[in-house]
Amino acid sequence: MIYMANLDSAKYYDSVGETGFYPRELIRFEQTFPHILKEGTLLDIGCGEGDWLKYLSEKTNLKISGMDVSQVRLDIAKKRLQNEKIKLVVGDIKNLKYDDNSIDQITAMEVLEHIPSWQDGFKEMVRVASKRVVVTVPYEEKLSYQICPKCGTRANLYGHINSLGEKNFMTIGVEGKITFAKLLPAYLRRIKASLSGRSGESISRGERDAVVCPKCYTKIPFRKHFERGMQLMKKVLTGKPEYLLVQVDK
Numbered sequence: 001m002i003y004m005a006n007l008d009s010a011k012y013y014d015s016v017g018e019t020g021f022y023p024r025e026l027i028r029f030e031q032t033f034p035h036i037l038k039e040g041t042l043l044d045i046g047c048g049e050g051d052w053l054k055y056l057s058e059k060t061n062l063k064i065s066g067m068d069v070s071q072v073r074l075d076i077a078k079k080r081l082q083n084e085k086i087k088l089v090v091g092d093i094k095n096l097k098y099d100d101n102s103i104d105q106i107t108a109m110e111v112l113e114h115i116p117s118w119q120d121g122f123k124e125m126v127r128v129a130s131k132r133v134v135v136t137v138p139y140e141e142k143l144s145y146q147i148c149p150k151c152g153t154r155a156n157l158y159g160h161i162n163s164l165g166e167k168n169f170m171t172i173g174v175e176g177k178i179t180f181a182k183l184l185p186a187y188l189r190r191i192k193a194s195l196s197g198r199s200g201e202s203i204s205r206g207e208r209d210a211v212v213c214p215k216c217y218t219k220i221p222f223r224k225h226f227e228r229g230m231q232l233m234k235k236v237l238t239g240k241p242e243y244l245l246v247q248v249d250k
Contacts, residue, residue, distance in 0.1 A: 012212060018076055036056070046093065047068050134245065
C-alpha cells in the first residue's frame with residue numbers, strides 16, 4: 001500500500017474538517033516564536049484553522065496572511081480570528097501565486113509531512129521569501145495508518161505521509177543558509193493521551209480519533225493508540241525530539 005500521488009488535497013482536507021486546538025501546541029508556538037522576524041510581512045502556509053496566525057497577531061505587529069488548500073478550514077479560521085487585517089486565501093504550496101522574494105518571511109507549521117512531492121513545496125517557499133523561511137515537521141516520525149475497509153487504500157494518521165529529518169532537507173538545493181533546531185515538547189502528556197485513546201482535548205473523541213481515506217474520503221476510526229503511545233515513549237527513552245525546526249535565511 002502506498003499513498004496516492006494524485007491525491008485531491010483540497011477535497012481531502014475539506015473532508016477532515018475541523019480538528020480543534022491541542023493545548024500542547026502552545027508549547028511548540030513558544031519554541032518557534034524566537035525564530036520569527038518581528039517586523040515586515042509573514043505568510044503562513046497550511047494555516048488550517050488559524051491558531052498560529054492568532055498567536056502571532058497577539059504578540060507582534062507583523063502584516064500577517066494565511067493560505068490553505070481547504071476552504072472549509074479557512075472558513076473556520078475566519079471565525080476564530082475575527083480579524084479583517086489578516087488576509088486568508090486558498091492556495092497550493094507547490095504552486096504559489098507570488099513573485100520571487102515578494103514576502104519577508106514564510107512559515108509552515110507541520111505541513112510538509114502531509115504533501116506528496118514535499119520538496120517542491122519547500123523550494124516554492126524559499127523562492128517567494130525574501131528573508132526567512134521557518135518550517136516545523138515531526139522529527140523522523142514512524143508513520144501510523146489504517147487500511148480503509150471500503151476500498152483497501154492506506155489511510156495515514158493525521159494525513160502524515162512523509163517522515164523527515166535533517167538529511168532530507170540538506171539534499172535539497174535552495175538559495176540561503178539552512179539551520180536546524182530540535183524541539184522537545186511535553187511528551188508525557190502525549191503518551192498518556194495516546195495510551196488512553198484520548199488524543200485530542202478540544203473536540204470530541206470520535207472526531208479526533210479518525211483517519212481519512214485519500215481515495216474515497218471515508219472517515220475511519222483510528223485504533224492504534226497503544227502503538228502510538230509506545231512510539232512516543234521510545235522517543236523519550238532515546239532522547240529524540242518530537243519536532244524539527246528548519247530555518248532558511250536568504
